[in-house]
Amino acid sequence: MSERLLDIQNLSVTFGGLNALSDLDFHVDAGEIVSVIGPNGAGKTTFFNMISGMVTPTSGDIVFKGESLLGLDPNQVTARGIARTFQNVRLFANMTILENVMVSQHCRTKQGIMGALFQTGGFKREEQEIREHGEKVLGFFGSRLVGFRLNQPASVLSYANRRRLEIARAMATKPEVILLDEPVAGMNPKESEELTGLIGKLRDEWGFTIVMIEHDMGVVRDVSDRVVVLDHGETIAQGSYDEVSSDPAVIEAYLGRPAEEAS
Amino acid sequence: MSETMNTDEAGVLAPARGAFDQDWRKLVNWGLICALALIFVSLTDMPDKLDKRVIVEPLLSMGYLSLIWIPVALGNFVTREVVLEGMTQHKKGLRELVAGVSVGAIGGAGLALLIWLLDTRDLSDPLVNWNDALLEVLSFGEGVGYGAIFWILASAGLGLAGGAFHLLSAIANRLLLAIALTIVLTASLESALDDISEGFQLEWLFEALFEKKGGLSVQGAIILAVFAIAWVLVLGGQAKRGRAAVTARRELSPTKVNTVGLVLIAVAAVVLPMFLGRLTNDLFTNVGLFLLLALGLNIVVGLAGILDLGYVAFFAVGGYTAAIMTSPSSPGLSPELPWWVAIFVVVFMAIVAGLFIGAPVIRMRGDYLAIVTLGFGEIIRLTVRSDWASGFTGGAQGILSIPGADIVGVATVKGTDPQQVLYLVIGFVAIAIYVSWRLENSRIGRAWMAVREDESVAEAMGINTVNSKLQAFVVGAILASFSGAIFAAKVGSVFESSFKILVSIVILVIVIVGGMGRIAGVAAGALVLVGILGGPNQPGLLAEFSEFKLLIYGALLIWMMLKRPEGLIPNVRRSRELHQDEFLQDAWLKAQANDDDDEAASGEVAPA
Ligand SMILES: Nc1ncnc2c1ncn2[C@@H]1O[C@H](COP(=O)(O)OP(=O)(O)O)[C@@H](O)[C@H]1O
Ligand SMILES: [Mg+2]
Numbered sequence: 001m002s003e004r005l006l007d008i009q010n011l012s013v014t015f016g017g018l019n020a021l022s023d024l025d026f027h028v029d030a031g032e033i034v035s036v037i038g039p040n041g042a043g044k045t046t047f048f049n050m051i052s053g054m055v056t057p058t059s060g061d062i063v064f065k066g067e068s069l070l071g072l073d074p075n076q077v078t079a080r081g082i083a084r085t086f087q088n089v090r091l092f093a094n095m096t097i098l099e100n101v102m103v104s105q106h107c108r109t110k111q112g113i114m115g116a117l118f119q120t121g122g123f124k125r126e127e128q129e130i131r132e133h134g135e136k137v138l139g140f141f142g143s144r145l146v147g148f149r150l151n152q153p154a155s156v157l158s159y160a161n162r163r164r165l166e167i168a169r170a171m172a173t174k175p176e177v178i179l180l181d182e183p184v185a186g187m188n189p190k191e192s193e194e195l196t197g198l199i200g201k202l203r204d205e206w207g208f209t210i211v212m213i214e215h216d217m218g219v220v221r222d223v224s225d226r227v228v229v230l231d232h233g234e235t236i237a238q239g240s241y242d243e244v245s246s247d248p249a250v251i252e253a254y255l256g257r258p259a260e261e262a263s
Numbered sequence: 264m265s266e267t268m269n270t271d272e273a274g275v276l277a278p279a280r281g282a283f284d285q286d287w288r289k290l291v292n293w294g295l296i297c298a299l300a301l302i303f304v305s306l307t308d309m310p311d312k313l314d315k316r317v318i319v320e321p322l323l324s325m326g327y328l329s330l331i332w333i334p335v336a337l338g339n340f341v342t343r344e345v346v347l348e349g350m351t352q353h354k355k356g357l358r359e360l361v362a363g364v365s366v367g368a369i370g371g372a373g374l375a376l377l378i379w380l381l382d383t384r385d386l387s388d389p390l391v392n393w394n395d396a397l398l399e400v401l402s403f404g405e406g407v408g409y410g411a412i413f414w415i416l417a418s419a420g421l422g423l424a425g426g427a428f429h430l431l432s433a434i435a436n437r438l439l440l441a442i443a444l445t446i447v448l449t450a451s452l453e454s455a456l457d458d459i460s461e462g463f464q465l466e467w468l469f470e471a472l473f474e475k476k477g478g479l480s481v482q483g484a485i486i487l488a489v490f491a492i493a494w495v496l497v498l499g500g501q502a503k504r505g506r507a508a509v510t511a512r513r514e515l516s517p518t519k520v521n522t523v524g525l526v527l528i529a530v531a532a533v534v535l536p537m538f539l540g541r542l543t544n545d546l547f548t549n550v551g552l553f554l555l556l557a558l559g560l561n562i563v564v565g566l567a568g569i570l571d572l573g574y575v576a577f578f579a580v581g582g583y584t585a586a587i588m589t590s591p592s593s594p595g596l597s598p599e600l601p602w603w604v605a606i607f608v609v610v611f612m613a614i615v616a617g618l619f620i621g622a623p624v625i626r627m628r629g630d631y632l633a634i635v636t637l638g639f640g641e642i643i644r645l646t647v648r649s650d651w652a653s654g655f656t657g658g659a660q661g662i663l664s665i666p667g668a669d670i671v672g673v674a675t676v677k678g679t680d681p682q683q684v685l686y687l688v689i690g691f692v693a694i695a696i697y698v699s700w701r702l703e704n705s706r707i708g709r710a711w712m713a714v715r716e717d718e719s720v721a722e723a724m725g726i727n728t729v730n731s732k733l734q735a736f737v738v739g740a741i742l743a744s745f746s747g748a749i750f751a752a753k754v755g756s757v758f759e760s761s762f763k764i765l766v767s768i769v770i771l772v773i774v775i776v777g778g779m780g781r782i783a784g785v786a787a788g789a790l791v792l793v794g795i796l797g798g799p800n801q802p803g804l805l806a807e808f809s810e811f812k813l814l815i816y817g818a819l820l821i822w823m824m825l826k827r828p829e830g831l832i833p834n835v836r837r838s839r840e841l842h843q844d845e846f847l848q849d850a851w852l853k854a855q856a857n858d859d860d861d862e863a864a865s866g867e868v869a870p871a
Binding site: 052053054073074075078079083084086090092093094095099102103104105106107108109111112113115116117119123126127130169173 | 697698701702704705706707708709710712713716717719720721722723724725726727728734738
């Protein structure tokens with residue numbers, strides 16, 4: 001029915017002797033929300049790092065809109081339309097909140113040094129657009145990141161707001177796919193419930209396709225169309241939330257092997 | 264008696280502790296530190312060399328000042344109470360005085376020991392300043408016993424004074440500090456003031472303040488003290504309020520410039536050089552040349568976060584290109600272009616050099632990049648000196664008889680006329696400031712900041728970090744080459760020895776001391792360091808200090824790193840205090856009562 005947006009083909013990577021990810025094979029269609037789950041150290045973040053060009057796979061391919069992403073620099077991947085957030089929030093702490101979402105539009109804009117020095121019409125227009133788009137994505141989170149906040153450094157934000165700003169920064173790059181690495185980690189139940197709603201809106205209202213790493217099963221259940229489960233780099237299950245959550249291999253990975261079977 | 268700190272908490276202070284209820288171990292430690300500091304400063308020969316530089320005519324010279332501030336500062340420091348929430352605060356009293364005296368006395372005893380050793384031993388072999396002149400200065404020519412006793416008593420007294428500051432009210436402390444600073448600063452500026460007062464026909468004022476043979480007169484010092492008191496009491500409050508208003512405005516719209524301030528500065532830049540004498544014009548020219556360099560490096564280090572330790576290379580490229588292009592006696596190529604045409608060649612060469620050095624090193628990060636650029640800085644200089652290049656650059660002989668700067672039909676700036684050169688420098692500094700300001704608030708500048716903050720994330724957010732860093736490198740190179748071209752025209756000759764690594768370091772110190780990333784801070788840094796202490800080869804106002812310049816630079820740098828890493832005039836967003844903002848956040852949230860109440864709960868800062 002829908003087009004294959006992101007196609008992961010037998011993707012593997014080893015660090016030294018460690019198989020951080022082996023033979024991951026799945027695809028994401030346009031407009032889907034896919035969750036990647038699995039215990040700590042399963043290779044989820046490594047998977048994101050490979051899509052975004054920060055880690056080079058040992059074998060396999062990543063195809064986005066029919067073209068391989070292998071060999072591209074991270075900035076080129078972002079320019080193609082894949083943005084990400086980081087598990088351990090990594091904002092530009094000494095830049096203002098507005099600047100954080102302005103700077104991430106870099107690959108969508110083109111004014112250079114001369115435009116800035118001579119304040120050409122094109123430069124001013126583009127600055128205006130950058131600013132408006134920045135305020136628009138910040139507005140997605142209600143009044144938390146706008147108003148007097150705009151010109152404050154990102155370092156003054158509370159933890160939950162930092163996570164929100166990271167998402168806004170990824171949105172500002174005008175992507176087609178957003179990779180969210182544990183978006184609700186460290187949030188209280190009320191905050192994570194609210195963010196879950198917003199993740200749905202990201203797809204429904206903004207039209208983003210979303211791949212999300214998440215530990216909170218409630219969040220995964222509420223928003224995911226499909227779930228991929230990793231353990232020690234192996235794909236142990238794929239399918240809808242209900243299929244996956246009743247899969248014995250998944251239960252084992254999460255709860256450990258029953259005592260009598262342990263070797 | 265009220266308190267210097269936390270006046271508002273005076274009610275909850277615990278009673279003063281007993282005078283001898285001391286942490287003796289700590290006092291002895293700090294006393295020994297005081298002694299070592301006094302001995303160290305003495306052996307650098309500051310007391311002797313700076314004795315000729317008088318502050319207040321018969322009373323005090325810079326030489327003795329280099330010693331006496333130590334017991335005061337340490338006596339004050341050792342009695343400072345750490346103010347922490349939940350800790351008992353004690354009333355200040357005799358205990359502080361006893362501590363101050365002890366530290367000072369131990370320090371004085373150390374100096375007395377030195378005096379005695381100076382008299383009886385000869386260690387002049389490793390310690391070059393171990394001589395009778397030093398002994399003479401330390402003992403006032405009155406013999407060892409007199410000197411020793413004098414310093415023990417004086418140092419104890421100074422330590423006492425240091426401790427006593429805690430007993431005075433905040434306003435009294437401010438007044439004393441203002442008086443001391445005004446007097447020392449005015450005395451430091453003596454030669455510049457002499458020069459300026461002529462231009463403004465204020466010789467009478469100068470004569471009222473200063474003695475003929477140098478230094479403030481006692482009467483002058485008293486006038487200054489009265490002035491300082493008036494300043495603190497009357498204007499101090501207003502200035503503070505004004506500054507607070509400006510800061511508040513900047514919080515709201517950080518990119519807005521203060522138009523009134525800008526116009527004032529512009530008018531001063533145009534008018535002032537007419538009234539300044541040779542000496543001051545020349546001084547400001549040096550400040551301007553280094554300011555130009557520092558503004559360029561500020562883009563590279565302050566904005567883009569590239570720690571370039573070989574920045575002098577671009578200064579050299581500018582200087583040599585201008586020299587070769589304009590000088591009739593340039594050994595190889597000698598097109599004898601007018602200066603303003605040569606400037607285009609200079610910019611071109613700066614871009615070439617920026618790309619040539621930048622391309623291989625820009626992929627490195629942090630410390631590696633610093634070391635490699637350090638190497639390139641020297642490589643350029645050694646290349647200029649080499650036999651291979653000396654056909655063009657004159658090798659160690661340099662290039663001489665560079666004509667002044669010819670500005671397309673408008674004027675010819677003669678290097679020998681400091682006023683004209685100053686105007687030229689001001690013009691280029693204005694360009695550099697404009698460039699820095701416009702770029703900082705543009706797409707390019709934001710990309711630089713992102714690279715500085717976190718290179719991998721910047722890359723992941725769609726910024727081509729290699730290109731971005733190269734751009735910063737090249738813009739910095741162009742600004743430095745301007746400075747080099749003016750330098751060549753001003754001095755009339757270039758030698759490779761003018762482009763040693765020390766220049767890179769001084770520029771970097773200016774940027775750091777001034778406050779990285781902030782234009783006003785860089786300007787303040789250039790004024791203080793180059794104007795007062797002097798540049799690497801350029802004398803400052805305190806010409807006597809040139810020998811100690813590096814020592815003072817180093818000490819200043821360490822102190823800045825420990826106490827004020829954000830610089831003299833920091834970037835607002837860097838220095839803003841976290842707590843204040845969280846407080847603001849709470850207030851704002853309360854106002855938004857209908858909005859989420861969960862926010863306040865998560866107001867705490869992120870773990871790690
Ligand atoms: N750059 C790297 N070099 C070596 N080992 C790595 C690297 N990145 C991740 N790993 C290892 O790969 C495994 C998977 O890590 P990660 O993808 O972060 O797990 P998670 O599923 O918790 O996000 C871990 O054992 C981790 O130590
Ligand atoms: Mg992870």
